[in-house]
Amino acid sequence: MSKIRQTFRKDRALFIPFFMAGHPTLDSTAQIILNFSQAGADIIELGVPFSDPIADGPINQQAAEVALKNGASLHWCLEQVKKVRLQNCKTPIILFTYLNPIMAMGVDHFATQAKEAGVDGVLIVDLPPEAGEDIYAILLDRGLEIILLISPTSNLERLPLYKKLNPSFVYYISRLGVTGVQEKLSENLSHEIKKLKSHMGPIPVSVGFGIATLEQAQKVAEVADGVIVGSLLVNELNNAGVEAAKLLAEKLSNGIHTI
16 A cells, blocks of 8 residues: 555544745755654645745745745755655655646656655646646656645536546645635534545545644544644744744644544
């Protein structure tokens, strides 16, 4: 069984932190991956900075801008994954990316290089299943796992195609709009997740976009297979630094894993 799928066999919700590679500095990226792994992350989402991040809110957009100014690129991101693998980091790593950087590198070349670097899975934010079957097939053929996004407005008639592509999990967007912390979760979130899980069968459902507190993360952990926390951690990196973000990740990990 593939690495990400195996991780979801744990009898609890997973903690999946996100941060932007190259932010706050190039030198800190590998250390942040290691820190989150040590803090109890079950899977780590590594954001690939992109100049037009349409799905990202202000916090992650700013982080992407900083990373690009620092000189981060897709190739450089793969080097960071390779670096932490050489330091015995075994936590599954997912690249959270847009399609453009992959196309610029070449899909075949990217898939080969990502697998060799130690990447486990890829989430292409702006590539829906209907438009990406060929690309997803290439990634799967190279041994990479895929993750697909589903939003509250997704037509349930599309779900057979999602199941056909057989992602290692689906990333359910907890609200409409872009990423970013929010004061409260949708009142319908629990119902929406349970309904989606009934349609997806054995494919796990993780939830992200806007989880702003430990209490919100724990509430999501009660009904979802995974809890994805991004902007909260990116904001902590931006305002308090690498070690403070590690402490916050430990707090989130411990809190989610008790549910």
